[in-house]
Amino acid sequence: MTAHAAEFFTLDEVNRLKIIQDVVDRRLTTQMAALRLGISYRQCRRLLLRYRESGPLGLTLAVSQAIVNMNPIENSLSHFYKYAVARKIDSGS
Numbered sequence: 001m002t003a004h005a006a007e008f009f010t011l012d013e014v015n016r017l018k019i020i021q022d023v024v025d026r027r028l029t030t031q032m033a034a035l036r037l038g039i040s041y042r043q044c045r046r047l048l049l050r051y052r053e054s055g056p057l058g059l060t061l062a063v064s065q066a067i068v069n070m071n072p073i074e075n076s077l078s079h080f081y082k083y084a085v086a087r088k089i090d091s092g093s
Contacts (some may be wrong), residue, residue: 013060020059022053 003046009017022028023044030038034044050058 009060011055016047017051017056017059020047023048024051 005037019028019033023030023033030048034041037044037047039047047059051067051069
């Protein structure tokens with residue numbers, strides 16, 4: 001198991017990977033894995049699918065993509081609030 005470029009696995013990612021591998025090796029059920037990971041059964045099935053398609057790096061890439069996808073929303077909200085505050089100050093209210 002290698003991480004690409006300068007990316008390393010965190011302890012949480014290693015634990016998640018071990019649990020997913022246990023499901024693949026049929027030592028755990030998907031429902032038990034979901035309980036251990038604290039996610040829904042459906043999310044666990046998606047993790048399994050991503051693991052089967054992309055291997056161990058597929059699990060870490062999904063987490064980093066989720067973080068990247070949150071940033072535009074946060075940025076757009078901060079721009080909206082800055083605009084709203086600027087408009088309120090300009091109007092003298």
